[in-house]
Amino acid sequence: MQEPCDIRFSAVRKTFGAQTVIPSLDLEVRSGERLVLLGPSGCGKSTIMRLIAGLEQPVSGTIAMGGQIVNGLDASERNVSMVFQNYALYPHMTVFDNMAFSLKLRKVAKAEITRRIQEAAEKLELGSLLQRKPRELSGGQRQRVALGRAIVQQSSYFLLDEPLSNLDAQLRTNARNDLVELHKSYPRTMVYVTHDQVEAMTIGQRIAVLRQGELQQIGSPEDIYMRPANRFVAAFMGNPPMNIVPVTVGDQQVMFADGGELALPESVLSSLKRCGEQHVLLGIRPEALELWEGDRTVVKPFPPSIAIRGEFIRSEYLGAVVIHHIAVGQHRLLVSSAAPVQFKPHSNVTLTASCEHLHFFEAAGAEQRIPLTVQHLKPKNQPEQVLVMSGR
Amino acid sequence: MKIKVSGWNLLLFICLLLSFFPLVWMISTTFKQADQIFSEFLNPLPRPFTWENISYVLNAVPMVRYFINSLIVAVLVTAFQLVTSILAAYSFTRFDFKGRQFLFYVVVASMLIPIQVTMLPNYLLISKLDWLNTYAGLVAPQLANGMGVFLLRQTFRTIPQSLYESAQVGGAAEWQILWRIAFPVVRPTVLALGVMFFINVWNEYFWPLLVINDKDMLTIPLALQLFINSEGGNSWGPMMAVGTLASLPPLIAFFIVNRQIVSSFISTGVKG
Numbered sequence: 158m159q160e161p162c163d164i165r166f167s168a169v170r171k172t173f174g175a176q177t178v179i180p181s182l183d184l185e186v187r188s189g190e191r192l193v194l195l196g197p198s199g200c201g202k203s204t205i206m207r208l209i210a211g212l213e214q215p216v217s218g219t220i221a222m223g224g225q226i227v228n229g230l231d232a233s234e235r236n237v238s239m240v241f242q243n244y245a246l247y248p249h250m251t252v253f254d255n256m257a258f259s260l261k262l263r264k265v266a267k268a269e270i271t272r273r274i275q276e277a278a279e280k281l282e283l284g285s286l287l288q289r290k291p292r293e294l295s296g297g298q299r300q301r302v303a304l305g306r307a308i309v310q311q312s313s314y315f316l317l318d319e320p321l322s323n324l325d326a327q328l329r330t331n332a333r334n335d336l337v338e339l340h341k342s343y344p345r346t347m348v349y350v351t352h353d354q355v356e357a358m359t360i361g362q363r364i365a366v367l368r369q370g371e372l373q374q375i376g377s378p379e380d381i382y383m384r385p386a387n388r389f390v391a392a393f394m395g396n397p398p399m400n401i402v403p404v405t406v407g408d409q410q411v412m413f414a415d416g417g418e419l420a421l422p423e424s425v426l427s428s429l430k431r432c433g434e435q436h437v438l439l440g441i442r443p444e445a446l447e448l449w450e451g452d453r454t455v456v457k458p459f460p461p462s463i464a465i466r467g468e469f470i471r472s473e474y475l476g477a478v479v480i481h482h483i484a485v486g487q488h489r490l491l492v493s494s495a496a497p498v499q500f501k502p503h504s505n506v507t508l509t510a511s512c513e514h515l516h517f518f519e520a521a522g523a524e525q526r527i528p529l530t531v532q533h534l535k536p537k538n539q540p541e542q543v544l545v546m547s548g549r
Numbered sequence: 550m551k552i553k554v555s556g557w558n559l560l561l562f563i564c565l566l567l568s569f570f571p572l573v574w575m576i577s578t579t580f581k582q583a584d585q586i587f588s589e590f591l592n593p594l595p596r597p598f599t600w601e602n603i604s605y606v607l608n609a610v611p612m613v614r615y616f617i618n619s620l621i622v623a624v625l626v627t628a629f630q631l632v633t634s635i636l637a638a639y640s641f642t643r644f645d646f647k648g649r650q651f652l653f654y655v656v657v658a659s660m661l662i663p664i665q666v667t668m669l670p671n672y673l674l675i676s677k678l679d680w681l682n683t684y685a686g687l688v689a690p691q692l693a694n695g696m697g698v699f700l701l702r703q704t705f706r707t708i709p710q711s712l713y714e715s716a717q718v719g720g721a722a723e724w725q726i727l728w729r730i731a732f733p734v735v736r737p738t739v740l741a742l743g744v745m746f747f748i749n750v751w752n753e754y755f756w757p758l759l760v761i762n763d764k765d766m767l768t769i770p771l772a773l774q775l776f777i778n779s780e781g782g783n784s785w786g787p788m789m790a791v792g793t794l795a796s797l798p799p800l801i802a803f804f805i806v807n808r809q810i811v812s813s814f815i816s817t818g819v820k821g
Contacts, residue, residue, distance in 0.1 A: 212714050233720040245715035249733040258729075259719030310719070 162223050162313040162346040163188040164209055169218035171204055171370075178204050179370035181218070188223075191340055191347045193361030195354065197393070201370035202350045206316050209348060211235045223313065237314040238307035242322055244299045246291040246306075253287040256306045270309075277305040280342070281335075297328045304336075308343060315340075315347040321356060333359050354394055358382070366390050388524035391440050391516060397480055400490045401440045403520055406430065411439065415486035422461040425512055428529045436520040437527060443493040445514035448481055450500060453507040463515070465490070465508040469500040483508060575796075578789040579603065586785050602786035603794070609787070610775055611765070612794070619768040620798070622687045622757075623750040629688070630746045631739060634697030639727050641698070642705035643713065653702070659695035664755060672759055682763040691750065697742050704738040705731060740806050748799045769795040 164186040171179040178201045186192045194202040207213040208220060211232035219226050227235060238259075246255050253274060260270045278284045281301040291299055300320060307315060317336075321329045337360060340347055351357055357364050358378040365375040366389075374386035385391035391399045404411040406429045410420040419439075421429075429437060452466060467485040474497060481492040483506060492508060500506060517527040573593050578586055579602055580595040589596075606612055640646075641653050671690045680686035708731060716726045732739070754770040761767060767775075769791070776788045 210714075210718055212717065232714070232717045233722070235718075237718060239715065239718045241711040241715055243709060243711055245709065245711035247712065247716075247730055247733075258716070259721070262720045262725065306719075 160223055160313075161188045163221075164314070164346065164348070165219075165221040166205075166208075167219045167221070169208065169215045169220060171201075171208060171213065172216050177370065179208075179215075182370065182372060184365060184372060184375070186346055186348055187363075189344050189346055191337075191349060191360060191362045193349045193351060193357040193364045194367060195351060195357040195361075195364050195393075196367035196373075198352055199369075200367040202352075202367050203318055204370075205367075206239075206318055206348060206350050209235075209314065210237050210239050210316055235314070236312045237316055238310040238312040239316040240303045240307050240318065240320045242319040244291075244303040244320075244323075246299060246302055248291055251288050251290055252283060252294070252302050252305075255291070255302060256309050258306075259310055273309040273311070274305070277308045280308075280339070281305050296323055296325075297332070300324060300328075300332065304339070308339070311343075313345055315343070315345045317347065317349045319351055320349075322351075322353070329356075336360055354396065366393065368393075384526070385440075385516065386526055388438055388440070388518040391518065391526075395442055397443045397491045397493060399440045399442050399516070400446075400488075401438050401518075402485075402488050402490075404437060404439045406435055406437060411437070413486055413488070415488075417486045419463060419465065421463065422512055424461070424530050425515065429517060429527060432519070432527045434519055434521075434527070438518040438520050438524065440516035440518060441490075441510055441514060443480065443491040444478075445510050446490070446492040446508045447510065448483070448492050448494060448498060449507040449509065450498075451505055451507065453509070461512040462509055463512060465510075467506055467508060469498075469502060469504050469506045471502060472497060472500075572796075575789045575792045578785055579793040581786065583786055602790035606776075606787045606790045606794070610772060612772065612791075614765060615767050615769050615772045616794075616798075618684075618766060619751055619770075619795075621684055622768060623747050623798075625684070625688045626691045626750045627743055627746040629692040630694040630697055631743055633693040634701050634742065635727075635732070635735075635739065637693070637698045638701035638705055639731060641702045643723075643726075653698075656695045656698045660699065668756070668759065671756075675760055681760050682766050684766075686760040687757055687768070690756065694746065697746065700742060701735065701738060704735045708734055744799075744803055744806050747802055751795075751799050 164184075166182050166184040169179060169182045169184075170177070182205070184205070194205055196202050204213060208215055209222070211227065211230055211234070214229060219228055221227065222235065247258065250258065256274045256277065257270050260273070265273075274287070275284075278287060281304060283298070283301055283305055286294060286298060286302070291302070294302065300323070303320065307317075320336075321332050324332060333356060336349075349356075349360055351360075361378060363375060364378055364381050366373040366381060368389050374381055374390045376384075381390060382394050385394060385399075388401060392401060402413065404413055404419070406426070407418070409426070410418045411426075411429070412418050446465075454464060465485055467483040467490065470482040470484055470489070472482070473480040478493045478495060479497045481494065481498065483490045483492055485508075490508065512529075515529065517529060518524045519527060577593045577595055580598050580600070581589075582595075582597065582599050582601070585595065637656065641649060641656075667690070675681060675686045675689065678685075678689075680689065712730060712734075713726055716730045721729070752770060753768070757768045757771050761771060773788065773791050773795070776784050776791060
C-alpha cells in the first residue's frame with residue numbers, strides 16, 4: 158500500500174445515554190496489520206469497531222485514519238468495508254448483486270465490477286454460487302459471500318465483527334486459516350473483533366485485550382500470553398485458565414492463606430519486596446506445572462524452580478491434553494500434561510515449575526503485573542533450590 | 550382422502566355459506582330478470598340469463614365516468630398513503646430524534662379517532678379551500694394513514710440493523726438504503742397495505758357524500774344511491790348490477806396482488 162492506513166484513537170470517549178461504554182481510549186492500529194480486539198461480551202470491542210466504521214460517533218476525543226481526523230465523517234465516506242456477525246447479506250439479491258451493490262453505488266465500470274467479483278469468487282470458491290440467493294446458501298458459504306463482498310470494495314480498512322461465531326467448530330478452523338491467507342493477498346489494515354481467544358491468537362498479529370471499555374494490554378499473541386499485563390489478561394487468556402492464588406510475601410518465602418508456604422529464590426523474592434506489596438497474587442499456567450508422584454524435592458538447581466506438594470483429585474482426559482485437578486490446601490490447582498497419569502485419588506503428588514513461569518500480580522487496585530528478575534546463574538553460596546510446603 | 554366432519558367443520562361451513570350468500574345473491578340478481586328476482590329468491594342460477602340490468606345501468610347514468618372518478622380517487626389516495634406511510638415508518642425505525650416515541654404515539658392515536666370527529670373541521674377546511682366537488686376535496690383529507698405507518702414500522706423493525714449498516718458502510722445514501730435494501734424486504738407488506746387502502750377508499754361512502762353533490766363527480770358507492778332514490782328502492786336488478794360492477798376492481802386488484810404477496814413472502818428469506 159502506498160499511503161499509510163493506520164488508525165489512531167486519542168482519548169476517545171463513548172457513552173450511550175447515562176452508560177459509559179468507553180471511558181477514554183488510546184489505541185493505535187498499524188498500517189496493514191491484523192489487530193484483534195479481544196474481550197468478554199460487553200467490553201466495548203464492537204463499539205470500537207463501529208467507531209472506526211463511522212456507525213457511531215465519539216462523545217469526545219479524536220479518531221484519525223491514515224493521518225486524517227475522521228470524527229463526524231459518515232460511514233460511507235471512510236473507505237472501510239465491514240463483515241458483520243450475521244453477515245447482513247441482502248436477502249432479495251443474488252450473491253453477485255450482493256457483491257456488486259456498493260461498487261454500483263460508487264459508479265465502478267461494469268466490466269471492472271465483473272472482473273473483481275470473478276476474482277474474489279475464485280479465491281473464495283464462490284464461482285458456482287453467484288446466481289443464488291443468500292437463503293440458498295449454507296452458513297459457511299454465506300460467510301464467504303460476506304467476505305467476498307468486503308474484498309471487492311478494495312477499501313483500505315477491513316473490519317470484521319465476530320465473522321466466524323455462527324460457524325461450526327470444523328468450519329471455523331478452516332475459516333481462520335483462510336482469513337490469514339486472504340490477508341496476505343489483500344494486505345489491508347484489518348481490525349477483527351472476537352471474544353474467542355483461539356481466534357485472537359491465530360488471526361491477530363497483535364491483540365488488544367479490553368475490559369469494560371478500557372485497554373488492558375496490546376501486544377503480540379506471545380506477549381499477551383507469556384507476559385500478561387494484569388490479572389484480568391492472565392485469567393482471560395489460556396484454556397484451562399491460569400492458576401491464581403493469593404499469597405503473602407514473607408522473608409524467605411510466600412505464605413498461602415491456609416498456612417502453607419512456598420520458598421522462593423532470593424531473586425524472585427527481592428523483586429516482590431521491591432514493589433512494596435505484602436499481599437500479592439501468584440499465577441502459574443497449568444502447562445507450566447509438572448506433576449510428580451509422591452513427595453519430591455527439586456533436585457535440579459537450574460533454572461531455579463519451585464515445588465508444591467498437593468493431593469491428586471482427578472484427571473479430565475481431553476485427547477491431546479489431560480487436565481489434572483490437584484488440591485493444595487484449600488486451593489485447587491489445574492495442571493495440564495500431554496500424557497494421562499495413573500494416580501490414585503487422594504494420593505500425594507508434587508508439582509514443580511520453573512521460576513521463569515511464575516507470574517505475580519498486585520492483589521489490589523488494577524492488579525498489575527509485578528515484574529520479576531529471575532537469576533539464571535547460580536549465585537555463590539546460595540542454592541537456588543527450593544521447595545514448598547503447603548497445608549496438606 | 551378421508552374427510553372428518555366434526556361439529557366445528559359444520560359450523561364453519563354454515564358461516565361460510567352465510568358470508569358468501571350476499572355476494573352470490575348480488576351477482577345472480579345482476580343477471581336475473583326482474584320477475585325472477587323474488588320468485589326464485591334462493592336460486593343462485595339466473596334463468597334466463599340476461600345482461601339487461603348491466604346495460605340499463607350503463608345507459609341510465611354515466612357509469613364509466615363514475616368508475617373513472619372512483620379509480621382516480623382510489624389510486625391517488627392509495628399512492629399517497631403508501632408513500633407517506635413508508636417514509637414515516639422508515640424514519641420512526643431508522644432515525645433517533647427527539648420526541649420520536651411521542652410522535653409515534655400521536656400517529657397511533659390518530660387511528661382511534663372516528664371520522665365523525667374529524668368530518669366537520671375537514672369539511673369546513675375543504676369548503677374554505679373551495680375544493681367541494683373536486684378530486685382534491687376527495688383526496689386531500691386522506692393523504693396519510695396511521696395504520697399504514699404503524700404496520701410498516703413493525704415490518705421495518707424486523708429487518709436486522711446490520712442490513713442497514715452494511716449498506717451504509719458500503720456507501721449507500723439514506724434514500725438508497727430505503728429504496729434498494731429496506732423496501733424490497735418489506736414489499737409484501739406494502740402490497741398488502743396497498744390492497745387494503747385501495748379497497749377502503751374504493752368503498753368509501755361517507756366522505757364523498759359530504760363533499761360531492763355534482764352529479765358528474767360521483768363515485769361508485771354514491772352512484773348506488775341514484776337507484777335507491779330515483780326508482781323508489783325497488784329496482785334491485787340495476788342496483789345489484791352497480792354493486793357487481795363496483796366490486797370488480799377491488800376483486801381483480803386482490804387476485805393480481807395476492808399472487809405477488811404470496812411469492813414475495815416466500816422469496817423474503819431474511820437470514821435467521
